[in-house]
Amino acid sequence: MVTTATVAAWITRYAAIIDENEALLTELDSPIGDADHGANMARGMAAAVPGIDAVPTIDAQLKQVGMAMLSKVGGTSGPLYGTLFLRAAMALGARAEVASSEFAEALATGAAALAERGKADPGDKTMVDALAPAVAALERALSEGHGFADAAAAAFEAADAGREATTPMLARKGRASYLGERSVGHTDPGATSAAYLFRALQEVA
Amino acid sequence: MKKLINSPGTVIADALRGIEVSDNRVRVDHTHRIVLRKEPKADGKVALVSGGGSGHEPLHAGFVGEGMLDAACAGEMFTSPTPDQIVAAIDAADTGAGTLLIVKNYTGDVMNFEMGAELTGAQVRTVLVADDVAVEDSTFTAGRRGVAGTMIVEKIAGAAAEEGMGLDDVASLARAVAASTxxxxxxxxxxxxxxxxxxxxxxxxxxxxxxxxxxxxxxxxxxxxxxxxxxxxxxxxxxxxxxxxxxxxxxxxxxxxxxxxxxxxxxxxxxxxxxxxxxxxxxxxxxxxxxxxxxxxxxxxxxxxxxxxxxxxxxxxxxxxxxxxxxx
The missing domain is CATH 3.30.1180.20 (Dihydroxyacetone kinase; domain 2)
Known part of the structure; x- marks a missing residue:
């Protein structure tokens, strides 16, 4: 079971992880982007958290996060994370608690919408490389009968492996793609911030 | 770093105040960071809305006025404006005849304008400007970037919209100019x-x-x-x-x-x-x-x-x- 308390804890923890790693995200974004991923994500999450524990339904909580990402982040991360949260919210409807499998399915719907918005496939060196395996692992573990905490741990493991796998990849999307071969050898900052989503989920599940 | 600024965090807001006091052709919506014509276009005229990251001035705010843009959204420095800004710009500029969005082909700009277009109730067409020949292998990248050719598109489409050309025709014209630049x-x-x-x-x-x-x-x-x-x-x-x-x-x-x-x-x-x-x-x-x-x-x-x-x-x-x- 996932409740509004779970989601509030997840989002609050995610904001804290982003905050702690703002400099790292910016550093990752410097050689292959424009050195603003840390600052942009921190600004977005700072706007997402206030009042999240008082929002009565999960979909409204996810919508609050999505709108904060959309209106405060800008660049590519804003619309991408905005799409992820807004589409997940739409998939759930106005409820204060949902089955873990429904929550996982909503995240998968959001992640698919994000990939479509960014026209990115796995292997393009983007946040999709962390997100897609993570939501797949979450759904798989739940369908195999594991509890939500174990499933979240499996999702984080898959997300982190996906993040790490972006290092040798050649970027095919976004500003990094203009670097061609010079993008190889750098871990994707978007895949890193996406992996943090599941690190936070694992910690609160 | 020596720059004529108060602090890095206030550059854009401060510059928008400067635009407001120095340019009597425009008004500034500071909440949404958009620059609009002071005298809106007559009903029935297609609106032209553009915008992008700040730092490219006079593009885009400096091209708001008679014969060119109706509204420009100012993003963070080198960062695309957000969908809510874009929706506010469209809603303020649209006269009922539809709005043409002029977007430089950068991933962030494309996505934010796409979401803005989805969220507004107005009829919208989009032209992507991708004039930069420096990007060689556009099949495996985000495609060619929109650079200085954008202002040529804004000038020619702006004149056509001023004359009363319809939305689809202004959009076709803008796309043709972009494709020839x-x-x-x-x-x-x-x-x-x-x-x-x-x-x-x-x-x-x-x-x-x-x-x-x-x-x-x-x-x-x-x-x-x-x-x-x-x-x-x-x-x-x-x-x-x-x-x-x-x-x-x-x-x-x-x-x-x-x-x-x-x-x-x-x-x-x-x-x-x-x-x-x-x-x-x-x-x-x-x-x-x-x-x-x-x-x-x-x-x-x-x-x-x-x-x-x-x-x-x-x-x-x-x-x-x-x-x-x-x-x-």
Whole structure:
């Protein structure tokens, strides 16, 4: 079971992880982007958290996060994370608690919408490389009968492996793609911030 | 870093106050960071809305006014505006005849304008400008970038919208102008983003970067610094190789990147013109200045538009904006 308390804890923890790693995200974004991923994500999450524990339904909580990402982040991360949260919210409807499998399915719907918005496939060196395996692992573990905490741990493991796998990849999307071969050898900052989503989920599940 | 700012975090808000007090053609919505015409267009006229990251001034806010844009959204420095800004700009500018969004082809801009278009109730068409020939392998990248050619699209489409052309026709015209426009840029120095406080890339004294975009991103290649005649060839040749500019009138724009003195741009336009004449390119109109900039970057770009006679007529129509003004 996932409740509004779970989601509030997840989002609050995610904001804290982003905050702690703002400099790292910016550093990752410097050689292959424009050195603003840390600052942009921190600004977005700072706007997402206030009042999240008082929002009565999960979909409204996810919508609050999505709108904060959309209106405060800008660049590519804003619309991408905005799409992820807004589409997940739409998939759930106005409820204060949902089955873990429904929550996982909503995240998968959001992640698919994000990939479509960014026209990115796995292997393009983007946040999709962390997100897609993570939501797949979450759904798989739940369908195999594991509890939500174990499933979240499996999702984080898959997300982190996906993040790490972006290092040798050649970027095919976004500003990094203009670097061609010079993008190889750098871990994707978007895949890193996406992996943090599941690190936070694992910690609160 | 020495800059005429109060703090890196307030540059955009402070500059918007400056635009408001200095330009009586526009009003500023500070909440949404949009610049709008003070006198809205008459009902039934297609609205033109553009915008992008800040740091490219006068693009886009400086092109708001009669004969060009109706609204411009100012994003964070070199960062696309957000969908809520774009929706606010469309809603304020739309007269009921629909809105054309003019978007530079950068992933962030494309996505944010796409979401803005989905969220507004207005009828919207979008033109993507992707004039930068420096991006060679566009199949495996986000595609060519939108750079200085954007202002040519804004000028010609703006004149057509002012005359009362319908939404679909203005959109087709803008797309045709964009498809007939090519640019190539170079940098002598990097730019310094205020929040970063140091140059975006290191460029040694004796080197220059060829094929840059307008956000301090690296270019096609680096080579030893040389003279204006040689640099002009480096910019003109890839443009001419990319599109046939023969048998047509051409609009030439020699654009400064923000930190280049006008006298150097005149030196460049003399060299560029000589090369184009030698290649039998017919220069019908020529514009020189800092129009689509990259903060304090020193360098320039060359833009050519293969112009149909009707486009030249529209280009010559009056325009009255802070950044571009003639006939008005």
């Amino acid at each position: 090519r640019s190539m840029g170079m940098a002598l120095t990097s730019c310094t983003v205020p929040a970063a406080g140091r140059p975006t890339f290191d460029l040694p004294e004796h080197e220059m970067e060829i094929g840059i975009g307008i956000h301090g991103e690296p270019g096609r290649h680096r080579e030893p610094f040389t003279d204006a005649a040689h640099i002009a060839r480096q910019l003109v040749e890839p443009v001419l190789a990319d599109l046939n500019f023969g048998d047509s009138d051409v609009i030439l724009l020699v654009n400064g990147m923000g930190g280049t003195p006008l006298i150097e741009l005149y030196v460049m336009v003399a060299e560029v013109t000589a090369l184009l004449e030698a290649a039998d390119v017919r220069i019908a109109r020529c514009l020189v200045g800092n129009y689509v900039t990259s903060l304090d970057m020193a360098g320039c770009s060359v833009t050519l538009t293969r112009a149909e006679p009707e486009w030249l007529r529209l280009y010559d129509e009056p325009v009255n904006t802070a950044g571009l003004r003639w006939g008005a």
